[in-house]
Amino acid sequence: MLNEQVNIKNSVALIDDDLQVCDAIESMLKSIGLQAAVFNNGNDFLKSQNLDSFGCLIVDLRLPDLSGLQVIEKAHLMYPYCPPTIMISGYADVPTAVTAIKNGIIDFLEKPFIPQDLIDQIQKALIFDQQNRSIHKLRARLDSGLDKLTIRERQVLRNLLDCKSNKQISSELKLSSKTIASHRxxxxxxxxxxSLLQLASQIQACELNI
Structure with a gap:
């Protein structure tokens, strides 16, 4: 179980150059208590330096400057964390949709879409965002802690994670049980x-290699 607490984001970034679509989605978001930040091209969004405030991204596949896929690819490269993304398009095709999903897009909606379908996907994205931020925050804390470990402490940790007792580790590393307890x-x-159980659970949740 993760102990990292994160704030629930209620702001959505909408990247689309169709002003009518933007107005309609912005009104819909307000009706369910969400805020919208609208960008009419990919570069303006990428320059916003504000991804941390968004719980979800809605990105049109075709933009005046970059494709929606390029925007998300660049966002992942430029920022330490990119919120869950829903891609929309009036020119959808199966190969593009498959590529989008492989790039981490949680859903691909073809225009004109049913408003409730978008609302459902946004709510799902916000839940994913909360979970992802919790893992991201935990991973950052664990990385910081693990970086402080000495070579010997890493050896001891690997053995502890293999469920070996202090006595077994003491014998294998030729250290006293008191030293093993101190390293632990x-x-x-x-x-x-x-506790070691908590640490092992967190390492597994973050898929970290020791």
């Missing part, structure tokens, strides 16, 4: 965790 305490302190 240092590991938990540096990683800011209360």
């Amino acid at each position: 305490a240092n590991i938990l302190s540096k990683c800011n965790t209360e």
